[in-house]
Amino acid sequence: MPLPLSPHSQAIADALAALDGFPSLHGPRVRLRGPRDSDDAALFAIFGDARVARFWSRPPMQDIVEARELIAQIQTNMAERKLINWVVVDETDALVGTCTLFRFDAAHRRAELGYALHPDYWGRGLAGEATGLALDWAIDAIGFHRIDASIDPDNQASRALLHRHGFLTEGRLRESFFVGDRVTDSELLGLLASDWRDRRAAAAAAAR
Template identity: 70%
Template sequence: MTMSKPGEAIAAALAALEDFPLLQGPRVRLRGPREDERDAQALFALFGDEQVMRYWSRPPMQGVSEAHELIAQIRKGMAERNLINWVIADGDDAVIGSCTLFRFDANHRRAELGYALHPAQWGLGIAREAATLALDWAFDTLGLHRCDAGIDPANASSRALLHRLGFVTEGVQRESFFVGERVTDSELLGLLVKDWRAARSRH
């Protein structure tokens, strides 16, 4: 019996997933989006909000049809194992945000983290709880070595959240993405599994 390389094990683990992993926290859970009106309306409320989209790499949604298209894209991405885009659901199973692992590189055992949360939930520690669920799964279940994140350098609250999670700012890519006609830099942050586990052991 030959032992598989870590990268092969990660690729196999992703391929073996039947659906979105269901991750349960104290106040929220991460689940896959459903192709129904309730989830679509909630995602439109999220990604149609100008406050949420201020630092996003696309303009706010203009109609719920875009949310239906997003759900289809998310489910396609999961089927192709290009990304795992969970919705963040509250205790009533209502969608209040989004949390994503994407740009998987099994050979180098890394992925990128993204998230968004409805403004009504800001300042309550919800984004941190959701990101912690995703990172625990990425490092402890999937076996990643590193997780990246990219933010608009003006997004101080997102930087603060990532730093609390243990991410370290590693540099800035100049003028790396457009929102409409506005070009912005991208602050690059990274989190290593050893730092994540050390931080978790202190809490």
């Protein structure tokens, strides 16, 4: 029998259970929303690209059917509150990437962050804005105490993004996942809610 949750942990579990579909998050240049069936081609363009798959945990998609299956799985996982996998769209409503919160652990008040962006949009700060929106929501609206992230240690751009958000590299798992026959390490990073709030407050003060 699972142990009873503390009041704060129960509030996290209740907040997730009470969600009425995908939260819609808005920033200056991007918006996070739930995926639609019509997003299949754009998702295939992202996850069928070898440059994206190089740092992903699976080989590139080979057929648009895989993108349709991904959308169905995202919807199922959301219904079961296993994860929230948003698509990221720009100001023209073009789908440019995905942003995910997963591995929800209400008892220990933590979740994990993941993201992917089509290479045509790399280097514009859109991934940073999208993940910032997700972190604001996870910490302020849901009440998570800690957010984890795991990256390929060779993914320097992703490490730089996370470090800008205040994540700290906390360790490394050797040869921890395979993509086909290629095995890679995992670099583990963590962000505390207090660090996120302090960094956000400092940025706001600097912008005045």
